[in-house]
Amino acid sequence: MSDRRFPAFSLATRNLSRQRLRAGLAALGIVIGVFAVVTLGLLGNALSVAAQEELGGLGDQVIVSPAEESGRETLDSRDVAAVRRAADGRGTVVPLQVTGGTVRGTGDQSFAQIYGTGNPQALFGNGSGAVTSSHRQGALVGSGLATDLALRPGSTVAVEQNEYRVVGVLPPVDGISPLQPDSAVVLPPREFTGDEVSQVVVRANSPEDARAVASGVRERLNSRQQRVSVFSLTSVLDRISEFFNLLNGFLLAIAGISLVVAGVSIFNVMLMTVAERRGEIGVLRAVGIHRKQVLRTLLVEATLLGVVGGAVGALLGTLVVVAVATQTELPLWAVLQPGNMLVPLGAFAFGVFIALVGGLYPAYRAAWEPPVEALRG
Amino acid sequence: MSAGPIQEATPPLALVDVTKRYESGGGGSVTALSQVDFAVAGGEVVAVVGPSGSGKSTMLNILGLLDEPSEGSVELRGETTAGLSAAERTDARRESLGFVFQDFHLLPTLSAVENVRLPTAFLPGDATDRARELLELVGLGDRLDHTPDELSGGQKQRVAIARALVNEPDVLLADEPTGNLDRDTGTAILEEIRRIADEAGVGVVAVTHDDLVTDYADRTVELVDGVMRDV
Numbered sequence: 001m002s003d004r005r006f007p008a009f010s011l012a013t014r015n016l017s018r019q020r021l022r023a024g025l026a027a028l029g030i031v032i033g034v035f036a037v038v039t040l041g042l043l044g045n046a047l048s049v050a051a052q053e054e055l056g057g058l059g060d061q062v063i064v065s066p067a068e069e070s071g072r073e074t075l076d077s078r079d080v081a082a083v084r085r086a087a088d089g090r091g092t093v094v095p096l097q098v099t100g101g102t103v104r105g106t107g108d109q110s111f112a113q114i115y116g117t118g119n120p121q122a123l124f125g126n127g128s129g130a131v132t133s134s135h136r137q138g139a140l141v142g143s144g145l146a147t148d149l150a151l152r153p154g155s156t157v158a159v160e161q162n163e164y165r166v167v168g169v170l171p172p173v174d175g176i177s178p179l180q181p182d183s184a185v186v187l188p189p190r191e192f193t194g195d196e197v198s199q200v201v202v203r204a205n206s207p208e209d210a211r212a213v214a215s216g217v218r219e220r221l222n223s224r225q226q227r228v229s230v231f232s233l234t235s236v237l238d239r240i241s242e243f244f245n246l247l248n249g250f251l252l253a254i255a256g257i258s259l260v261v262a263g264v265s266i267f268n269v270m271l272m273t274v275a276e277r278r279g280e281i282g283v284l285r286a287v288g289i290h291r292k293q294v295l296r297t298l299l300v301e302a303t304l305l306g307v308v309g310g311a312v313g314a315l316l317g318t319l320v321v322v323a324v325a326t327q328t329e330l331p332l333w334a335v336l337q338p339g340n341m342l343v344p345l346g347a348f349a350f351g352v353f354i355a356l357v358g359g360l361y362p363a364y365r366a367a368w369e370p371p372v373e374a375l376r377g
Numbered sequence: 378m379s380a381g382p383i384q385e386a387t388p389p390l391a392l393v394d395v396t397k398r399y400e401s402g403g404g405g406s407v408t409a410l411s412q413v414d415f416a417v418a419g420g421e422v423v424a425v426v427g428p429s430g431s432g433k434s435t436m437l438n439i440l441g442l443l444d445e446p447s448e449g450s451v452e453l454r455g456e457t458t459a460g461l462s463a464a465e466r467t468d469a470r471r472e473s474l475g476f477v478f479q480d481f482h483l484l485p486t487l488s489a490v491e492n493v494r495l496p497t498a499f500l501p502g503d504a505t506d507r508a509r510e511l512l513e514l515v516g517l518g519d520r521l522d523h524t525p526d527e528l529s530g531g532q533k534q535r536v537a538i539a540r541a542l543v544n545e546p547d548v549l550l551a552d553e554p555t556g557n558l559d560r561d562t563g564t565a566i567l568e569e570i571r572r573i574a575d576e577a578g579v580g581v582v583a584v585t586h587d588d589l590v591t592d593y594a595d596r597t598v599e600l601v602d603g604v605m606r607d608v
Binding site: 007008011014015017018279280282283284285286287288289290291293370371372375 | 468
């Protein structure tokens with residue numbers, strides 16, 4: 001029988017069952033604390049991961065444009081070549097012409113961004129094979145513009161004075177991008193006069209590559225004078241992820257405080273319970289139960305409150321966050337990512353630890369009290 | 378009744394020239410026991426009487442290894458207990474001594490059997506059978522699984538006596554064993570204690586106000602202001 005093999009456990013559960021309401025309330029404190037840690041921790045992580053995913057594409061882009069101080073409006077072929085060298089093996093380099101103009105469809109007209117590039121796939125493909133990597137004739141229109149002007153492949157679109165056949169509609173962009181292809185027209189580069197380009201976009205293979213490309217370009221072109229301005233969102237993304245880390249830490253700290261408060265309530269409950277059972281503990285000591293055995297029994301009591309409260313809190317917290325994810329825009333995969341498994345487990349362990357710590361002093365005080373004084377009552 | 382105290386070369390429990398002083402508030406001290414020599418033999422029942430504050434409880438606590446003398450020593454089977462660690466004293470209590478209290482001090486969450494085997498709870502082996510036998514011995518064979526709140530005062534004290542005997546002690550220390558019982562129940566409990574002393578050869582030291590206890594004792598000693606004398 002287990003009560004004979006684990007006497008401390010058996011005595012502890014019976015003692016807890018004596019004051020069910022009080023034990024329940026103490027455990028409830030841990031439930032609330034662990035629940036807070038789990039919900040805030042899971043939500044914070046999920047938000048952070050979802051945001052990284054949403055913004056992830058941004059981090060790979062480096063946009064090189066003429067520096068304002070240089071007084072130039074365009075980049076020359078020397079600049080483009082320098083960018084190509086800096087980006088060698090780190091990503092795709094796409095020179096881009098950018099202007100604006102009036103675009104007319106079948107009836108309506110609209111002012112739109114006009115991009116010129118020979119490789120729309122790299123910038124606007126968005127992972128779909130529908131966009132060509134070699135753009136020689138006709139126009140690609142953004143999905144928003146296509147809807148507004150009722151354009152589809154085969155339609156004719158007028159850009160300023162020239163008419164083009166629509167060869168494709170760009171897939172909608174779901175992330176955030178410094179380019180706005182949804183309301184733009186993409187034309188082949190030869191539709192623009194001259195070799196000079198407005199900017200060069202580098203689609204790097206990774207955020208690290210983007211960082212390396214950005215510093216490489218600065219080194220090559222800006223060492224003597226400020227020829228180009230290099231815009232990379234990698235640092236912005238770093239800031240964003242820093243912000244999320246800070247936010248998560250802050251949320252967890254608040255939740256942690258509620259768990260510490262729960263520990264104080266365990267401390268209080270254990271102090272009350274050992275004060276009430278002073279005589280009993282004195283008897284245990286008198287009949288030959290050792291101090292450490294009394295201590296163990298009382299610590300098992302406190303820890304049980306933490307185990308039960310922690311398990312309930314971790315389970316409830318996880319369920320609530322999953323429910324929130326299914327009811328809101330927060331993607332479920334961001335909640336259920338493997339890294340998030342640690343949150344309920346960690347919160348549970350922390351809850352048990354807090355309960356154990358809360359029980360430590362009362363248990364120690366009770367077990368080490370001289371039995372004569374305890375028996376005197 | 379008893380054939381009188383059984384004299385042994387070494388008594389199971391003895392006080393040798395024990396003095397106990399307590400520090401009092403004003404820097405002075407109060408002498409609770411003064412140079413007490415005392416021994417209890419196996420099978421002997423000794424009643425300790427005296428007015429309140431005469432040092433009876435102090436003497437019982439020192440005999441029970443719950444408190445330490447300021448001077449002199451407590452001898453357990455002829456060996457001094459001075460210098461034993463707290464853990465060694467705990468073991469000595471468990472192995473050699475049984476306690477019976479005025480307020481019974483049973484654990485309310487445990488059944489009679491569980492209360493009786495409580496001193497063995499952290500030891501290997503299962504004392505359930507022995508606990509059952511002891512409860513039958515004290516006449517509670519039909520109350521084995523009752524919790525203390527389902528038992529009368531006399532029944533509780535019988536459970537406490539069975540608990541005190543579970544480790545086959547040499548000496549039973551009783552603090553006002555009849556203090557919370559009516560006269561008939563008290564008589565029955567004293568008969569029980571007498572029988573245990575006679576049959577099991579257990580020495581009994583009972584601290585009491587109750588003249589009834591002295592009727593069942595082999596001898597009675599009196600404590601007045603910490604000084605012991607025979608009655």
